[in-house]
Amino acid sequence: MTDTTRVAVLVGSLRTDSLNRRIAEVLRDNAPEGVEVDIIDGLLDRIPFYNEDLDAGSAPEAAAELRTRIAASDRVLAVTPEYNGTMPAVLNNAIDWLSRPYGAGALVGKPFGVVGATPTPTAASGRTPTPSAPRASPARGSSRTSPSPSPRSRSTRPRTPRSG
Template identity: 60%
Template sequence: MSVRILALVGSLRAGSHNRQLAEAAVKLAPEGAEVEVFEGLADIPFYNEDIDVADSLPAAAAKLREAAQAADAFLLFSPEYNGTIPAVLKNAIDWLSRPYGASTFGGKPVAVIGTAYGQYGGVWAQDEARKAVGIAGGKVIEDIKLSIPGSVVRFAETHPADDTEVAAQLTEVVARLHGNVGVAA
C-alpha cells in the first residue's frame, strides 16, 4: 500500500518555482510514496466560521478536507511574501484545522519546505507555516527542512527536477517524510 502525501503549494502563480518544486516531488517520490499536488486552493474562500457549516460547506473547502482526510502525510511548499507565510497557504491550514477538535491534520506528519528569491530561501515563512500547522494539529517534522535561496536566478532556465542538487535534496525530504508515517510522536 502506497503512502499518500498531499502537497499544498502556497503560490498561485502559474510559473511559481514552489509549484515546480512540488511537481518535482511528484516525479521524484520514492517507491511506496505517492505525492499529490492539491489543485484548487485559489477557489477556497477565506476561513469564516459562519460558512463552515456541515450542510452548506463551500465545495472547494470540502474538496480540500476530503483530500486531506485521505492523506497519510503533508508536504507544504511555502514561498515568502513580505517575510511571512502566503495567505493562500495560511487559509488552507485554517480550513484543515476545523472543526475545532477534529483537525484534518490529525497528528499526521507534516514537512514544510520551499524556495524564494531572497538569500535565505523563505525560512521565515516556512517557520511560520510550521508553527501554524503544528497548532492546527499536524505532527511537524522539525528536522526536515529545505530552503532554496535565489529561486528567480537558480530556476530561470532549469526546472527544480533537473537541478541535480535540488533533486537529491527533495528526494531525501520525501523519503524522510514517508518514513515518518505511522511513527508515534
C-alpha cells in the first residue's frame, strides 16, 4: 500500500494561454505532501474521435496512453471551460475513450471531480454566452435557436461516465 494519492487532471482547453491549464498547474504546484498531480496535457487533441471500429483491437496510441495514465491514478479531476453550456468536445471524447471497454473502462469506480474557469458572467447558468449558438429545443419539437432556456433546464456538469 502506498501513501501517495495520484490525481490525474484532464485539461479541457487546448488553448496556449488557457486559464484552466493555469489552474491545473497551480493545483499541481501546490499539491500537499502525499498528492501527486499528473496533468494530462498535449494529449487529448491527438486522440481520434471515439469510434468502436478503432477500439476493436489495440486502441490508437494516444488513447492507449490516456487509459494507462488514468488507470494509474486514484482520482480524476477535469479542469475545463464550459463550451456552449456543456463540456468541450475534446474532454467529452476523452471520457468516451475512458468509459470503454464496457464495464472495465479506466474511469470506472474512480472519484471524478470537475472545476472550471471562465470570464463569462453567464457561466453555469444554462444560458450560452453566444445566442447564435445552435441549441435544440425539443419541447417545441424544433431545432431553432433558443436564446433563453430555463436556467435549470440542463446540467453543465459532465456526468460520471457510465458503461453501457
